[in-house]
Amino acid sequence: xxxxxxxxxxxxxxxxxxxxxxxxxxxxxxxxxxxxxxxxxxxxxxxxxxxxxxxxxxxxxxxxxxxxxxxxxxx
Amino acid sequence: xxxxxxxxxxxxxxxxxxxxxxxxxxxxxxxxxxxxxxxxxxxxxxxxxxxxxxxxxxxxxxxxxxxxxxxxxxxxxxxxxxxxxxxxxxxxxxxxxxxxxxxxxxxxxxxxxxxxxxxxxxxxxxxxxxxxxxxxxxxxxxxxxxxxxxxxxxxxxxxxxxxxxxxxxxxxxxxxxxxxxxxxx
Ligand SMILES: [Zn+2]
Numbered sequence: 001x002x003x004x005x006x007x008x009x010x011x012x013x014x015x016x017x018x019x020x021x022x023x024x025x026x027x028x029x030x031x032x033x034x035x036x037x038x039x040x041x042x043x044x045x046x047x048x049x050x051x052x053x054x055x056x057x058x059x060x061x062x063x064x065x066x067x068x069x070x071x072x073x074x075x
Numbered sequence: 076x077x078x079x080x081x082x083x084x085x086x087x088x089x090x091x092x093x094x095x096x097x098x099x100x101x102x103x104x105x106x107x108x109x110x111x112x113x114x115x116x117x118x119x120x121x122x123x124x125x126x127x128x129x130x131x132x133x134x135x136x137x138x139x140x141x142x143x144x145x146x147x148x149x150x151x152x153x154x155x156x157x158x159x160x161x162x163x164x165x166x167x168x169x170x171x172x173x174x175x176x177x178x179x180x181x182x183x184x185x186x187x188x189x190x191x192x193x194x195x196x197x198x199x200x201x202x203x204x205x206x207x208x209x210x211x212x213x214x215x216x217x218x219x220x221x222x223x224x225x226x227x228x229x230x231x232x233x234x235x236x237x238x239x240x241x242x243x244x245x246x247x248x249x250x251x252x253x254x255x256x257x258x259x260x
Contacts, residue, residue: 015217046180
């Protein structure tokens with residue numbers, strides 16, 4: 001399958017920022033387990049992971065962590 | 076003792092609450108930073124952080140995710156939950172932002188990236204101001220390309236070119252920083 005025309009779309013696909021037409025184009029490949037597109041999505045995911053975590057960090061309070069750990073026990 | 080993410084994630088999958096706590100200490104400041112950027116309210120950011128960690132915990136106990144970088148799942152799930160809160164991505168159900176296993180990066184790629192993240196993101200400063208703005212809009216405001224054009228009063232093609240040029244620049248930077256580019260595309 002030729003996927004070169006999709007190379008610029010993987011990040012926007014993962015962010016759900018594409019038009020419906022382009023989203024469908026990528027989805028058609030992905031649903032058929034196109035290896036090149038799946039690889040492209042993984043690389044895109046890696047880049048977005050770094051970009052999304054680039055915002056200035058904000059520390060949570062120990063109280064918040066305590067509440068989460070209590071809720072885990074109940075889950 | 077300093078654990079690798081992977082070691083912590085393996086222990087989380089075995090039900091270790093201690094490991095989840097350590098992983099929380101490691102990733103929650105940057106995750107919270109992202110959430111605070113999406114949601115203006117501190118309280119809402121805290122709530123989304125907590126809910127996402129709970130979903131992450133439940134998923135970790137059931138999913139068979141060997142070799143898969145689950146921290147990427149966590150970041151996307153948190154983004155998506157925050158955007159739903161902001162009602163900016165109202166379409167799709169709760170699971171819509173959760174990435175299937177097959178789309179997730181591999182552990183080895185994320186470990187390789189980890190040490191280079193500050194250098195990589197410092198390249199954002201090299202983008203033009205309009206490019207940085209549109210990138211922020213897709214990342215943190217959940218805008219589609221069309222919505223960016225409308226919001227900024229730009230022709231659709233122009234907004235699209237700016238977003239894609241910004242992403243393409245960052246992709247090239249990542250490519251260079253990672254040294255080896257294994258994608259066979
Ligand atoms: Zn393909």
